[in-house]
Amino acid sequence: MTHRVLLGVSAGISAYKTPSLVRLLRAQGVSVRVVMTKAAAQFVTPLSLQAVSNEPVLSDLWTADDPNGMDHIALARWADHILIAPATADLMARLACGMANDLLTTLCLASSAPLLLAPAMNKHMWANKAVQANYQLLESRGVRFIGPESGEQACGDVGLGRMSEPEAIVELLLAKMGLPKALGALQGQRVLITAGPTQEPLDPIRFLSNRSTGTMGYALAACARDAGAEVTLISGPVALAPLSGLNMVLVTTAESMHDAVFQHIDNQDIVVCAAAVADYTLPEVLSEKIKKKEGALTLSLERTKDIVQAIMAMPNPPFCVGFSAETHDVIVQSEKKRKRKGLPVLIANQVGENCGFGDGDVRVSVLSDAGVEPLEAASKKALAPLLWEKVLAKS
Numbered sequence: 293m294t295h296r297v298l299l300g301v302s303a304g305i306s307a308y309k310t311p312s313l314v315r316l317l318r319a320q321g322v323s324v325r326v327v328m329t330k331a332a333a334q335f336v337t338p339l340s341l342q343a344v345s346n347e348p349v350l351s352d353l354w355t356a357d358d359p360n361g362m363d364h365i366a367l368a369r370w371a372d373h374i375l376i377a378p379a380t381a382d383l384m385a386r387l388a389c390g391m392a393n394d395l396l397t398t399l400c401l402a403s404s405a406p407l408l409l410a411p412a413m414n415k416h417m418w419a420n421k422a423v424q425a426n427y428q429l430l431e432s433r434g435v436r437f438i439g440p441e442s443g444e445q446a447c448g449d450v451g452l453g454r455m456s457e458p459e460a461i462v463e464l465l466l467a468k469m470g471l472p473k474a475l476g477a478l479q480g481q482r483v484l485i486t487a488g489p490t491q492e493p494l495d496p497i498r499f500l501s502n503r504s505t506g507t508m509g510y511a512l513a514a515c516a517r518d519a520g521a522e523v524t525l526i527s528g529p530v531a532l533a534p535l536s537g538l539n540m541v542l543v544t545t546a547e548s549m550h551d552a553v554f555q556h557i558d559n560q561d562i563v564v565c566a567a568a569v570a571d572y573t574l575p576e577v578l579s580e581k582i583k584k585k586e587g588a589l590t591l592s593l594e595r596t597k598d599i600v601q602a603i604m605a606m607p608n609p610p611f612c613v614g615f616s617a618e619t620h621d622v623i624v625q626s627e628k629k630r631k632r633k634g635l636p637v638l639i640a641n642q643v644g645e646n647c648g649f650g651d652g653d654v655r656v657s658v659l660s661d662a663g664v665e666p667l668e669a670a671s672k673k674a675l676a677p678l679l680w681e682k683v684l685a686k687s
């Protein structure tokens with residue numbers, strides 16, 4: 293299940309930290325929509341938050357139904373958690389009074405999602421009796437708080453009032469959602485991922501391929517990138533938009549994928565082979581279009597090189613994770629495959645006519661020497677951080 297966080301941003305100087313808050317949440321597979329107070333736009337631009345959340349940023353109650361047809365009630369229903377960071381004294385006062393005089397406060401009233409506030413203000417403001425009374429009142433109604441922290445403030449004062457750091461806010465929120473901790477171990481790691489299908493040409497017009505869409509490999513790559521890894525993504529032909537902020541290498545055939553992997557494998561820490569590499573190819577591509585004739589057509593195909601096996605045959609292979617798509621006896625077949633290929637971890641995935649490819653929930657199991665660990669069905673985007681967590685625990 294994908295978790296959905298509505299991030300409310302009010303007008304504190306620490307609003308400049310909210311783009312990294314959004315990125316950290318998204319790296320965990322959490323969907324984030326941002327709602328700002330009008331004044332918050334003085335501290336961070338809606339465009340920055342739109343770019344990192346990949347969603348329109350809203351602030352006006354009266355135009356909230358324009359983008360994506362989401363009015364404020366629909367957005368209130370959408371959220372399974374509301375986080376307000378930074379939460380100013382003014383915003384706390386308006387929440388305490390039950391006001392609904394802008395989009396953010398209206399959403400808070402209209403939603404039954406748990407509310408987490410990260411206050412940020414000058415230390416005298418925080419100590420003010422009115423603010424403290426609002427804090428007590430909100431807490432008594434079940435609103436959770438993180439911070440404020442003590443330290444140097446933007447205004448030059450030193451004291452209680454700094455917004456908690458994005459990492460700490462995300463960690464608390466993830467714990468509340470039952471999600472794994474931030475994927476800190478990926479920071480600075482070199483990660484190579486293969487994704488998508490390969491295409492094996494038969495003649496200048498036709499090729500052999502499969503139904504892989506690259507969704508899982510791209511989700512793993514984006515997640516590792518957002519968690520601070522240096523990512524190389526070697527992708528077969530897919531309809532997905534190329535990812536930014538990582539080294540994208542586009543290939544077509546199994547042979548070109550093999551060559552690209554070995555061009556980039558030096559000094560990699562972790563390799564994830566999520567690509568559905570063709571097992572067979574035509575030894576020589578016909579230079580002219582194959583003409584139809586009476587009777588059957590026989591083509592003689594030869595085996596492609598197994599990239600995973602070649603990696604595991606290296607003297608000091610990087611930690612390598614394979615994927616296994618099977619239609620029948622998924623676990624038995626996949627465990628045999630894991631042993632045959634010498635892989636420490638293999639992610640087994642049930643595929644069929646209507647499952648396993650593209651978007652939609654998938655049910656996977658993590659196979660390793662520790663046994664079989666089935667994971668709950670989830671979208672590939674939501675699975676990516678969970679899979680990284682499992683891989684990091686075993687690497």
Ligand code: C5P
Pocket residue numbers: 486546565566567568569570571596597598599600601613614615616617629
């Ligand atoms: O043998 P099978 O194709 O089912 O194994 C799947 C795993 O092996 C995947 O991780 C896939 O990326 C990898 N593979 C490979 N090179 C091949 C075939 C599969 O790396 N030629």
